[in-house]
Amino acid sequence: MSIDATAADQQQPEQPLGWAWYGLAVVVLASVIGSLIGKGLISLVAESMKQSLKLTDGELGIITGLALTFVVAIASYPIGWLADRVDRRWLLAGCVMIWSAATVGFGLSDTFTGLVFFAMGIAFGEAVLGPVTNSMIPDLFPKDRWVTANLIFVSATLLGTYLGMALGGTLFGVAAANAQSLPVWLAGLEPWRITLILAALTGPILAMLILLMRLKRITPPSKAGEAVEGVVDYFRTNARTTAGIFFGFGLSYAAMGAQGQWNAVILQRVFGQTPMQIGQTLGVAGGVAALAGVGMAWIVVKLLRPRYGDNTPMRVAVAALTASLIVSLPIPLVVTAEQFYATILAKICFTFMANSLAPTVLQLMAPAHLRGRVVAVGGMVTIIFASFMPWVVGLLSDQFFPGHRGILLAVAIIVIPGLLGGILFLAWGLKGLPQTIMRANGGQQA
Structure with missing residues (x-):
């Protein structure tokens, strides 16, 4: 330190x-x-x-x-x-x-x-x-x-x-x-x-x-250029873990965001809902679903931690994203607003269950003196994915699915592979996570 x-x-x-x-x-x-x-x-x-x-x-x-x-x-x-x-x-x-x-x-x-x-x-x-x-x-x-x-x-x-x-x-x-x-x-x-x-x-x-x-500044600012070599060495040594986790959480978060940016459009265009109805329904029910997901993450991690140790948050995140993928499969088949709301809320619950654990995973895998920079790079990867996915959904809707329900197909084509890719990247990165966590703790098992 x-x-x-x-x-x-x-x-x-x-x-x-x-x-x-x-x-x-x-x-x-x-x-x-x-x-x-x-x-x-x-x-x-x-x-x-x-x-x-x-x-x-x-x-x-x-x-x-x-x-x-x-x-x-x-x-x-x-x-x-x-x-x-x-x-x-x-x-x-x-x-x-x-x-x-x-x-x-x-x-x-x-x-x-x-x-x-x-x-x-x-x-x-x-x-x-x-x-x-x-x-x-x-x-x-x-x-x-x-x-x-x-x-x-x-x-x-x-x-x-x-x-x-x-x-x-x-x-x-x-x-x-x-x-x-x-x-x-x-x-x-x-x-x-x-x-x-x-x-x-x-x-x-x-x-x-x-x-x-x-507010008084308690934490001194980092000096210019401090620990640059340490950051490079860290990412070189832990390339598999960092790539798997950054791309995994980045894709899964972006897949959630891509649908989130289009949910209100779908509910208005396909199912005739008003912005007032959508805001009130998603605002209340979505908040409950998100908090339920965070609560489930806390409970499951607490129960499984004695068995899996510091790998527990990552394992739970992969399982939750798998559940999110399953409930997303019916997206192009829904025929009523109620069915679409049910799909949205289930997905919100499981995706928040997974993504709420991302900060813990990043904190565990990074040495204390590099933690801010490691978290920042992971956040940038996520933001870049989240920037492009809603745009790609719109392009697909315009070019290939212009019909009344086309936006549902466009969302499904982006969201479902995005979640699947996130799961596969996280599972790939999980294999190197124990060694990365051990190195972050100075060679000792936490």
């Missing part, structure tokens, strides 16, 4: 725990609002946006995939570099204002080019969430509370994102029903535009809450 890391472990935050919990609540709120706008609301209004601006499914895929996701991969490292060197409250607040302004611009855009430009602005602002929030929590709490704080953060963000989707659907319904009685500056706008603009108004309030945080 490096000298800096040892020093960081010995220090404790000086601020009262009340301010620490306030900071955690604000960080959760920022993650929830960022996810709601970037993935929730835009996918929810995608079909209305398509009809309004005469977009193709391929163009929708570029907006919801490449523009919203790939930019995060590009911007994450520069923002992470800044997060180690400047006041993270100002960095987070500034990025919140960027994504809020970009959301307003997105809601007012009348061209595909404008939508892509402002979607990239939203993504750039949201790229701050990973590097900043993950580095803030250790500086908010004493070390003996890190696990509790992280579990609360994950659960609250997960629940808040789905509840936010339910509120987003309700907001769309209210905007549609009361378009004529809204303020003059919103009058005459379509409901999908009003929904995005109203959601963006949370930005300035959130930025003020962030700046009120009390």
Whole structure:
């Protein structure tokens, strides 16, 4: 372990725990609002946006995939570099204002080019969430509370994102029903535009809450160029494990995201659901399914850990993804909204069961002094996959399956092989995982 890391472990935050919990609540709120706008609301209004601006499914895929996701991969490292060197409250607040302004611009855009430009602005602002929030929590709490704080953060963000989707659907319904009685500056706008603009108004309030945080940097920043050779040696020595796990989780997460970006479109186009119905149903039921998956992961890992040790999270993830693949097979055959909802919810449960274990696997396989960089590279692989899959679904729908139910076939053709590929890569990487974990622990079995 490096000298800096040892020093960081010995220090404790000086601020009262009340301010620490306030900071955690604000960080959760920022993650929830960022996810709601970037993935929730835009996918929810995608079909209305398509009809309004005469977009193709391929163009929708570029907006919801490449523009919203790939930019995060590009911007994450520069923002992470800044997060180690400047006041993270100002960095987070500034990025919140960027994504809020970009959301307003997105809601007012009348061209595909404008939508892509402002979607990239939203993504750039949201790229701050990973590097900043993950580095803030250790500086908010004493070390003996890190696990509790992280579990609360994950659960609250997960629940808040789905509840936010339910509120987003309700907001769309209210905007549609009361378009004529809204303020003059919103009058005459379509409901999908009003929904995005109203959601963006949370930005300035959130930025003020962030700046009120009390935060002192406990973990010293890494020095420029520190341990570069160590990173290269690590990936060379553990090539099979890292490739298998990065590509496995990357493909499985992207397969889930590819369907997630198109679920609202399918429910509107194929089954006649309204954005309000979709947001409320997926928001509540999806949140329950996701939390159930995380809870199942915790229980199963706890039961099997005495037998499989540190390999347990990976084994459980592979089994959960296999279950997710099985419940995804009927996607092109569903004929009612209820059947499609059942497929979605089962898949959400098992996919979250698997992907919620990814951070634990990455933490176990990386030495402490390289952990941040290893996790960052794994995240970038996942984001790159997640950027392209929704776009490919749109292209398939436009070029090969233009009929009423064609989007179901396009989703199935991408999602099912994606899950299968993820399972095979994880199983391949699992064979080298015990040795990688042993090396990460200095040659000792954990």
